Amino acid sequence: MHEGIRTEIATLGEFGLIKHLTEGIQLQNPETKYGVGDDAAVLEFPDRQVLVTTDLLMEGVHFDLVYTPLKHLGYKSAMVNFSDIYAMNGRPKQMTVSIAVSKRFCIEDLDEFYDGLKLACQRHQVDLVGGDTTSSVTGLAISITCIGSADKEQVVYRNGAKPTDLICVSGDLGAAYMGLQLMEREKAVFQGETEVQPDFAGKEYLLERFLKPEARRDVVERLAKAGIRPTAMMDVSDGLSSELLHICSQSGTGCRVYEERIPIDYQTAVMAEEFNMNLSTCALNGGEDYELLFTVPLALREQVSQLEDVKVIGHMTAPDLGCALITRDGNELELKAQGWNPLKE
């Protein structure tokens, strides 16, 4: 949290605070007719599909402020919503942000949080058009709603995959989970319980993946440019296994994924070794990668293999073949969703 000057929220009051946080917001999209300041924002999407997604984030459940700077939290809260819109093959356009804040937080804390939100919005050309502000007795709660749009024929659902379709994934997997493990290990240091500073040298990528994920607008744009419309798509927030099982069950297919083809960064591998964890398990079940998982018809093998930062990791099958991972030594293991659903713990 913020160190140094600390201005109590009470000095501004609710309306003063809202004015302070939303001052200077410039609208970037022609679809935004009116933003903050009235009873509702006004949007206009002639001849487009409108996509709406929402996320609720609770302190202590979804984020830990001991090691998450508020600016990063703002950035990430926005990014995970943009990611959901890209996963529908849409473009995010507007966002609302509702916050419940306890007295522990000062104006400077909220400024940092909004700096992160605004940076994410600026990078993805999203307009912050409203929200709600209230008090809390138990820390910070954040609810973000993102509105996006897509051409009528371009929306991609989870249920469109066919047996024989290729399974593709962007970027690499497991790094955010390793970043989280690293943060948890070093938590004592963040809480000031030891003088020894954590040593993150050589592990910067893992921290960045966990603290500052980037929604894959670039991948959606590359697909559009190549004229490829995926048959099914979703973003990887709960882990590859879990997401693949969603696509398979909604599409009525089975799948085969090849362990050796799962993209994993070098730092992720080093960290898994250090933690004595199975690397493939981390890549399959670690969450919060925010990469895109999608399927394309087999006939597009050539085109899709030329897409930058996209890997073909397997293929869909008939449903009776089930969902399996083909290990390096050629064994078939049934894919199971471990995910990290907090409700299961």
Ligand code: ADP
């Ligand atoms: P209402 O009484 O209708 O809920 P508010 O006084 O809460 O209105 O909000 C006034 C304006 O400020 C509205 O346009 C609302 O969308 C916006 N707003 C309120 N809180 C936030 C926030 N935390 N972030 C961004 N905009 C906000």
Ligand code: MG
């Ligand atoms: Mg309100």
